[in-house]
Amino acid sequence: MERETPDNFLERLDPRSRAIVEHLVRHRHASLDELTKVAGLANQMETLQRMARQINPLAQKAWGRSLVQMRRSWVDPAGGQTASYHWWIDEKCPLSIVEVSGSVAKVEETDAELLVLVLPRAGVKLTGNAEVLVQPGGVMIRLAKQDAVDDNGRPPGGPDHMATGEGVAHDTQDR
Numbered sequence: 001m002e003r004e005t006p007d008n009f010l011e012r013l014d015p016r017s018r019a020i021v022e023h024l025v026r027h028r029h030a031s032l033d034e035l036t037k038v039a040g041l042a043n044q045m046e047t048l049q050r051m052a053r054q055i056n057p058l059a060q061k062a063w064g065r066s067l068v069q070m071r072r073s074w075v076d077p078a079g080g081q082t083a084s085y086h087w088w089i090d091e092k093c094p095l096s097i098v099e100v101s102g103s104v105a106k107v108e109e110t111d112a113e114l115l116v117l118v119l120p121r122a123g124v125k126l127t128g129n130a131e132v133l134v135q136p137g138g139v140m141i142r143l144a145k146q147d148a149v150d151d152n153g154r155p156p157g158g159p160d161h162m163a164t165g166e167g168v169a170h171d172t173q174d175r
Contacts (some may be wrong), residue, residue, distance in 0.1 A: 014054070017054045017055050020039050024068060056068060069090070114139075124145050126143050141175050
C-alpha cells in the first residue's frame, strides 16, 4: 500500500470530515459541540460517526494510529491549557495547516524530510521558480505571484473590487 501524504489524506476525506481534522490541527482540541458546528453537521452523532467511520480508519491505514481521540481531562503541552471532555488531535499528527492572508500552507514532517505545500488564495497564480533560503532555525521560501485578471486587466469580480481593493494583493515589502 502506498503511504499517505497530508494532501492525499485530506483529499480522501469528505469536506465535513476535512473541516473537523483541519480545526483540530489548528487548535489541537475542541468540544464535540464545537466540532459539530465547524463541520456544519446536524447533530453530534454525525460528528462521532465521521470520526469513527472515516477519519480514524483512514489515519490507521496511513499512519498506524488514530488521529483523534476523546479525553476526559488533558493538559495541552503547547499552551498549558486543561480541557475536559474534549476531542484531541494525536500528538504525533503529521499534518500542519497554516493560513496566511487567505492562502494555505500544509506541512508534513517525516524522519527524513520536511514537505511544504502552498495553495494560494483564489485569484492568485504562482509564477516562475521558488527561491529557498535555508538558515539555522528555519527556512524561507519566496514564490513570485501574480493576481489573476480578466480580459480588461481587472481582478475577477469587476470594478467594485477595484474600488475597495478587495481581491488585490498589496506587496508593501521592499526587495
